[in-house]
Amino acid sequence: MSSLKDAITWSGPAVVILFTLGRVETPLDGAEFEISGVRPQEIERFEMSAEPQERRATVLEYDLTVAEQSLDDPEFPGRLRECLRRAAAHADGIAWLTFEGAFHFDHLFTSDIARQVYGYCVAGGEPVVVWEHETLESERWTREIGEVRSALDRDFPA
DSSP states (O other): OOOHHHHHTTTSSEEEEEEEEESOOSOOOGGGGOBTTBOOSEEEEEEOOSGGGGGTOEEEEEEEEEOGGGGGOTTHHHHHHHHHHHHHHHHTEEEEEEOTTOOOGGGTTOTTTGGGEEEEEETTSOOEEOOOHHHHTSHHHHHHHHHHHHHHHHHSOO
16 A cells, blocks of 8 residues: 555545444434535445344444545544544444455454554544554554454453
């Protein structure tokens, strides 16, 4: 991956993939993704399979199609942080941003996929969005994602 923008737009349109894992089964309303008057062009929602039933959690995927030029807006990472905050609070769990193909129940927030997660928020905590490729490649980021895994195991034990 040469840049985050390349990773987000690899298949054509700019699609931000946001997942939630939590206690709440109802999905977010599309209005929840409107931040400072800016809203995704399209929102698709997918309920993930029932694999994590032992965790007693609902996992939803939201594909947020945005205008490609918005990825260059210096305010965009802040909008993503607010989306994560709202999504984690609504789900009463964890929300995260990841690249296409990085989701698997057995590997949530593990070191082998840490570099494919570029944002997260645990309900009640501060959202984090990484917009620099170098940070995603760092050991510090891998440790931080491991802390999210610890929160997952604590709040949603298997």
